[in-house]
Amino acid sequence: MTEPLLPHGEGPSPRPTDWNVPNALTVLRFLLVPVYAVLLFYDGGTHPWWRFWAFVVFVLAAVTDGIDGRLARRNGQITTFGKVADPIADKALTGTAFIGLSALGLIWWWVTIIILVREIGITLLRFIVIRHGVMPAGRGGKLKTMLQTFALAALTLPLGAFPVSEAWTWAAHGVLAAAFVVTVVSGVDYVFQALHLRENSERTRLRREARAARRSDGPA
Secondary structure (H helix, E strand, C coil): CCCCCCCCCCCCCCCCCCCCHHHHHHHHHHHHHHHHHHHHHHHHHCCHHHHHHHHHHHHHHHHHHHHHHHHHHHCCCCCHHHHHHHHHHHHHHHHHHHHHHHHCCCCCHHHHHHHHHHHHHHHHHHHHHHHCCCCCCCHHHHHHHHHHHHHHHHHHCCCCCCCCHHHHHHHHHHHHHHHHHHHHHHHHHHHHHHHHHHHHCHHHHHHHHHHHHHHHCCCC
């Protein structure tokens, strides 16, 4: 079959290069994760100024998460590297924060474990069902990310020496409780989405048709 002729000067859109600003921001987020961990744990996590700089680094990394996706979509720079690396960088940042703050006694370990199991599990589930289609991030997932980010940033701040520290800590844990609930509920929703996607995908339909054809061609 001959290829269809295209108007003069037109052709297939070139594949976006991995060397672009959105991917650079994703790599920067990876690099900021160990910096955040070092600042958080310096002097046993008790030095206010080091904790403050850990907060600054965390917020900077979280901001890059919001910028890189918008830039990639706006400029047509969505790449395979970005699709894979971006969610991994997000999980690396929040996972390090959850583990670090739990180690400092600011978050219960069981909360961290359940959240990390959910995050890793849903990430693996996305890769498992990728043959059937892509599970887009829903409103629950976006709300989960926002609540987790606010809670982790608030708990990273060194407010132990200030009169407002107790009220701030209660407020931060309130946001964390909301993040925990949304994380679990959205995780269950993603599981049902994956099952629905698998059952109703084109790949599954073709397999069913192939099995039905083999049964009809079998011996009577």
